[in-house]
Amino acid sequence: MGRVPNVTRADAQAALRNPLAFIAARWTPDPRTVRRAALAALVMSVVIVVTGGAVRLTGSGLGCPTWPKCTEDSLTTTSEMGLHGVIEFGNRLLTYVLCAAVGWAIVAARSQKPYRRSLTLLGWTQFWIVMGNAVLGGIVVLVGLNPYTVAAHFLLSSALIAVATVMWQRTREGDAEPRPLVGKAVQQLVWFLVAASVLLIAAGTVVTGAGPHAGDSSEVPRMPLDWETVTKLHAVLAWIVVTLTFALWFVLKAVDAPKEPLARTRELFLILLAQGVIGYVQYFTDLPEVLVGAHMFGSCVMWIWVLRVLLSLRERPDPAPQPSAVPAQEPATSASIAGPR
Numbered sequence: 001m002g003r004v005p006n007v008t009r010a011d012a013q014a015a016l017r018n019p020l021a022f023i024a025a026r027w028t029p030d031p032r033t034v035r036r037a038a039l040a041a042l043v044m045s046v047v048i049v050v051t052g053g054a055v056r057l058t059g060s061g062l063g064c065p066t067w068p069k070c071t072e073d074s075l076t077t078t079s080e081m082g083l084h085g086v087i088e089f090g091n092r093l094l095t096y097v098l099c100a101a102v103g104w105a106i107v108a109a110r111s112q113k114p115y116r117r118s119l120t121l122l123g124w125t126q127f128w129i130v131m132g133n134a135v136l137g138g139i140v141v142l143v144g145l146n147p148y149t150v151a152a153h154f155l156l157s158s159a160l161i162a163v164a165t166v167m168w169q170r171t172r173e174g175d176a177e178p179r180p181l182v183g184k185a186v187q188q189l190v191w192f193l194v195a196a197s198v199l200l201i202a203a204g205t206v207v208t209g210a211g212p213h214a215g216d217s218s219e220v221p222r223m224p225l226d227w228e229t230v231t232k233l234h235a236v237l238a239w240i241v242v243t244l245t246f247a248l249w250f251v252l253k254a255v256d257a258p259k260e261p262l263a264r265t266r267e268l269f270l271i272l273l274a275q276g277v278i279g280y281v282q283y284f285t286d287l288p289e290v291l292v293g294a295h296m297f298g299s300c301v302m303w304i305w306v307l308r309v310l311l312s313l314r315e316r317p318d319p320a321p322q323p324s325a326v327p328a329q330e331p332a333t334s335a336s337i338a339g340p341r
Helices: 009-017 019-026 031-057 079-111 117-142 147-170 184-210 227-254 259-284 289-311
Strands: none
Touching: 019 079, 031 079, 031 117, 031 147, 031 289, 079 117, 117 147, 147 184, 147 289, 184 227, 184 289, 227 259, 259 289
């Protein structure tokens, strides 16, 4: 084990002024470490959605009746609040785990060599979305689980998943200009698929806001809409997404598209079929909590794969390395010294 260098007063001052730059100057992570950090942030963004759904489905939405403290007199849950308080406060604590995962992704991206500004910005974008959603989550509690704020809370979580997915993809690519792998018509079809998926997710929040799982055992206001009608609209949008995905798979096969977009589209189609089965079963079995939670998880996975389909339509290889400068007094004698041609 090597000798640990002494930290001088100047080092300490530099660390306080800009801790990220201080770490980056002394640590170069392996590319796999950066990818794993981005993946950890993505996984935690899904976990926080699923646990948030568990809070609602167990009727624990007001387990901690105020925010940012759990009660007027206690920062944490108390024994009098029972299991609902533990579930709600536990979900709040997971926000810190999510922050740690996003922070690790930011530090790893900032320390990568060469420095990739776009990757670091994606990490910071996640951080600010998490902060905004934490505040919005507090507002949800303070307004007594108003369904519109609950819907906004989920949609902002979906935005977090989108940014985390893009960052994870970018850690596996270079920084060259994106090069399309398919034609313009196929790209437009995929953008229609993305737009339909956004509408599908938004309609799902309306189904939740009008449905019976209000999130607490007390009287919680619901969206003044007919639940059966909005559920059928949600189903229609789901079929549109499935149809667009199948059409995309057919077109990609017809034009002999590269393997990557074809594989991602096939995977998305299978995910949609599984999600559809869960959706119909939960509808005809009076919305059991376990199936509703599974449907929420499936919604996150579906959204990730829609974005993976979109991102698979282009490639961004590493830019070709520049020939290294060779001193005049030491002429190159081999290709390895002269650099790539």
